[in-house]
Structures are given as C-alpha cells and as structure tokens.
Amino acid sequence: MKPVNVGICGLGTVGGGTLNVLTRNKIDIDAKAGRQITITHVGARQLNPDCDTSSLKVSTDVFDVANDPDVDIVVELIGGTTVAKELVLKAIENGKHVVTANKALIAEFGNEIFAAAVKNNVTVSYEAAVAGGIPIIRSLREGLVANRIEWLAGIINGTGNFILTEMRDKGRAFDDVLKEAQALGYAEADPTFDVEGIDAAHKLVILASIAFGMPLQFNKIFTEGITKIAPEDVAYADELGYRIKHLGITRRSPNKGIELRVHPTLIPSSCLIANVDGVMNAVLVKGDAVGPTLYYGAGAGAEPTASAVISDIVHVSRIVGDNSSEVDYNTNVPHLGFAHDHLCEYDIVPIEEVETASYLRISALDRPGVLSKITQILSDAGISIEALIQKEPAEGQNHVPVILLTNQALEKSVMSAIVKIEQLESVTDKVVRIRVESLK
Numbered sequence: 025m026k027p028v029n030v031g032i033c034g035l036g037t038v039g040g041g042t043l044n045v046l047t048r049n050k051i052d053i054d055a056k057a058g059r060q061i062t063i064t065h066v067g068a069r070q071l072n073p074d075c076d077t078s079s080l081k082v083s084t085d086v087f088d089v090a091n092d093p094d095v096d097i098v099v100e101l102i103g104g105t106t107v108a109k110e111l112v113l114k115a116i117e118n119g120k121h122v123v124t125a126n127k128a129l130i131a132e133f134g135n136e137i138f139a140a141a142v143k144n145n146v147t148v149s150y151e152a153a154v155a156g157g158i159p160i161i162r163s164l165r166e167g168l169v170a171n172r173i174e175w176l177a178g179i180i181n182g183t184g185n186f187i188l189t190e191m192r193d194k195g196r197a198f199d200d201v202l203k204e205a206q207a208l209g210y211a212e213a214d215p216t217f218d219v220e221g222i223d224a225a226h227k228l229v230i231l232a233s234i235a236f237g238m239p240l241q242f243n244k245i246f247t248e249g250i251t252k253i254a255p256e257d258v259a260y261a262d263e264l265g266y267r268i269k270h271l272g273i274t275r276r277s278p279n280k281g282i283e284l285r286v287h288p289t290l291i292p293s294s295c296l297i298a299n300v301d302g303v304m305n306a307v308l309v310k311g312d313a314v315g316p317t318l319y320y321g322a323g324a325g326a327e328p329t330a331s332a333v334i335s336d337i338v339h340v341s342r343i344v345g346d347n348s349s350e351v352d353y354n355t356n357v358p359h360l361g362f363a364h365d366h367l368c369e370y371d372i373v374p375i376e377e378v379e380t381a382s383y384l385r386i387s388a389l390d391r392p393g394v395l396s397k398i399t400q401i402l403s404d405a406g407i408s409i410e411a412l413i414q415k416e417p418a419e420g421q422n423h424v425p426v427i428l429l430t431n432q433a434l435e436k437s438v439m440s441a442i443v444k445i446e447q448l449e450s451v452t453d454k455v456v457r458i459r460v461e462s463l464k
C-alpha cells in the first residue's frame with residue numbers, strides 16, 4: 025500500500041511529542057499499520073528546539089498543510105477554537121482525515137465538525153482529547169461496545185489532581201502548586217480552564233456523548249472548580265475516611281435523563297480511584313455486562329498525549345485504502361460510537377434535581393443548642409446525618425467547626441437547608457458544602 029502522508033499543525037508540547045515519538049518508533053509503527061506513515065509537512069509559527077524538522081517541509085501558515093494535496097491526514101495540535109476550527113473544517117472540505125487533541129474544539133463544535141466530516145466522507149479522530157495517554161475513547165467505543173453504560177466518573181484534569189494531591193500530602197498552598205504544574209507543562213494556556221473545571225467539562229461532555237450516544241451538549245454541563253477547597257476540608261475528609269477529588273460524573277438518572285457534572289467530590293479512600301494521585305488521570309466506567317472497569321494513566325504531557333494522537337493516526341491509516349473514496353467512513357467509524365442517525369437527544373438533568381450525599385462544614389458559635397438547631401433544619405428537609413465531627417474551639421476563638429456527612433438528598437433540598445443554617449444567628453460564616461459519592 026502506498027504510504028500515508030501526515031501533516032502536523034502545531035509543534036508545541038503535544039506536536040513536538042508526536043513528531044518525536046513517530047520518528048523514534050517509526051519501524052514498529054509502520055509494521056503495525058501495515059504501511060509507511062510519513063510526516064511530510066509541518067505547519068507551525070515557531071519551530072520546537074526539541075524536534076528535528078530538517079528533512080520536512082515546514083510552513084508558518086497551518087492552512088498550507090490543510091491545502092497540501094500530498095497530505096492525507098491533518099493533525100491539528102494548535103489548540104483553541106478559532107483558527108483550529110477553521111483549519112479542521114478546511115481540511116475536511118479538502119477531503120482529508122483529521123486527528124486532533126483539541127477537547128474544547130470537539131466538546132463545543134464537535135456536532136458541526138462531525139456533520140461536515142460525514143458530508144465529505146472523512147473521519148475525525150480525537151483520542152488525545154480526553155485523559156491524555158489513556159485510550160478511554162477507544163475503550164468506550166470499541167472495547168465496551170456490548171454494554172449499556174450506566175455511569176462513568178473520572179479524574180480527567182491532571183493539573184487539578186496534582187494540586188489536590190500536593191495540598192493533601194504536603195500541605196502546600198494552592199497557587200504555589202499551580203505554578204509548578206504550569207512549569208511542568210500540564211496546565212492549559214489559561215490555567216483557569218484547569219482549576220475552574222472547564223477543561224474537565226470539555227472532556228466529560230465528550231465521554232458522556234460516547235457512553236450514552238447523544239450529541240455533544242457543552243452548554244448543559246454543571247461545572248464547579250477546586251479554587252474554594254480549603255486545606256481544612258482536605259484534612260477533615262481524610263479524618264472521615266474520604267479523599268477530595270475533582271471528578272467528572274455522568275450517569276443515567278431514572279425518569280430524569282442524563283446527569284452531567286464536574287465538581288469536587290468526597291469519595292471513600294478505599295476506592296481505587298481515590299488513590300489516583302499527582303498528574304495521573306483515571307476513568308471508572310460501569311457497564312451493565314462488564315461491571316465496573318477502571319482506566320488509569322498519564323492525563324497530560326508531551327509523549328503520553330502523543331501516544332494517543334499516534335494511535336489515531338495508525339487507526340485512520342488502517343482504514344484508509346489506496347482509494348479513499350471507496351470506504352464509507354460514516355459506517356466504519358461513527359464519531360461518537362453510535363451511528364450518526366441513532367444519536368438520541370436525552371434531557372440533561374438540572375443540577376437542582378441531582379441527588380447526592382453531602383459534606384458540610386459549618387462555623388458556629390460555641391453555645392448550647394446550636395447543634396440541635398442545625399440538625400433540626402436538616403431533619404425538616406428530610407436530610408439525615410451519617411457522621412459528625414465537632415472540634416473544640418481553637419485557643420482564643422469562640423467558634424467551632426461542625427463537620428457533617430449527610431445521606432443522599434436532592435440538591436435543591438440541601439441548598440435550601442444551607443440557606444436556613446446560614447441564617448442562624450449562631451452560624452458565623454458561609455457553609456462549605458462538597459458533594460459525596462460512593463461510586464458504587
């Protein structure tokens with residue numbers, strides 16, 4: 025078979041990693057693909073000092089790659105959703121297959137991009153968009169194809185996980201750890217995407233669409249970041265036998281639709297996923313036939329992400345014949361795992377209607393009867409208490425932290441109970457509330 029020619033757009037962390045791994049492992053990769061995979065053209069405003077591009081055609085305009093008649097696969101690694109979207113649509117219009125690591129692009133514009141790909145009979149692959157090197161998209165789409173997925177929960181932002189792990193293990197300050205994550209190349213160009221949960225939301229929207237067979241619905245996801253997690257909450261969680269992880273959770277909720285939410289979550293320390301630390305990612309998927317399965321690996325970084333990008337390049341190279349137009353890519357590779365005409369517009373459950381257990385930290389004056397007022401409010405709302413810690417006031421202080429773990433209750437009931445608790449004269453501060461999941 026004739027070689028497959030690859031054009032790489034963007035030579036930053038992931039682009040550089042892709043070029044280097046493809047070059048280093050070329051003999052094996054070609055043998056696995058059954059044909060030569062050759063990088064022929066690189067589009068980058070700036071060269072990467074870690075990459076040897078001396079034998080390659082290099083353009084500063086990435087559109088030269090999308091318009092190059094010799095390129096079969098355009099690999100979009102420039103990031104962002106403006107030029108990247110234009111580039112991907114141009115490549116598709118020119119009849120080229122696309123590989124991208126761009127989660128924001130797929131989560132926000134995937135429906136439009138996939139429709140263009142179907143129209144032009146090309147495929148768009150995006151394994152690297154979610155959880156870096158973990159082959160979670162292919163696992164959901166191929167390995168778990170027999171299953172009706174019930175729910176999945178993932179640590180899908182390495183930067184956030186790195187920050188929470190360092191805060192717990194070393195008592196380090198949030199900002200200090202974030203700076204280190206940026207220096208290590210884990211964080212997004214705009215790190216608020218990591219710490220406010222937007223990056224995880226992009227990834228969860230993609231996973232949910234593949235798990236349940238629905239169009240991408242980024243505008244419906246509930247997102248809460250980790251910026252308000254205080255060191256004392258990390259410590260109290262530990263004392264109660266839990267870890268705080270920033271999770272993306274999606275599940276079928278009977279008679280309501282699909283839950284789609286990203287937020288800090290207390291999970292039992294005994295869960296495997298609670299012990300996924302540092303920049304590592306993990307996704308726990310519950311299928312009706314297989315039961316729970318866990319996927320673990322590096323969620324960011326040059327070569328782990330390149331590993332996923334190259335898996336897509338090989339995947340496309342295997343299905344592209346010498347005469348591309350003879351293959352029906354829409355049937356061969358449905359972009360979201362379900363055939364395009366079998367996607368279903370499920371309702372996304374509003375967060376107020378979601379049921380979870382809760383961790384509450386309440387600052388109260390050290391006076392008789394305070395606790396009974398708090399528990400009365402919870403009991404009136406039908407919320408029962410599973411565990412309670414009350415500490416003595418610190419030296420020179422007259423308020424005490426009261427830590428409660430409640431049973432499962434509707435979000436709206438919890439929120440209205442919190443409003444009432446905050447109105448108590450003896451409650452001195454905003455109540456800290458973190459959702460709790462057993463992941464069973």
Ligand code: HSE
Pocket residue numbers: 153155156180181182183184210211212218223323324325
């Ligand atoms: N900023 C992302 C993370 C990179 O920290 O997980 C990979 O998407």
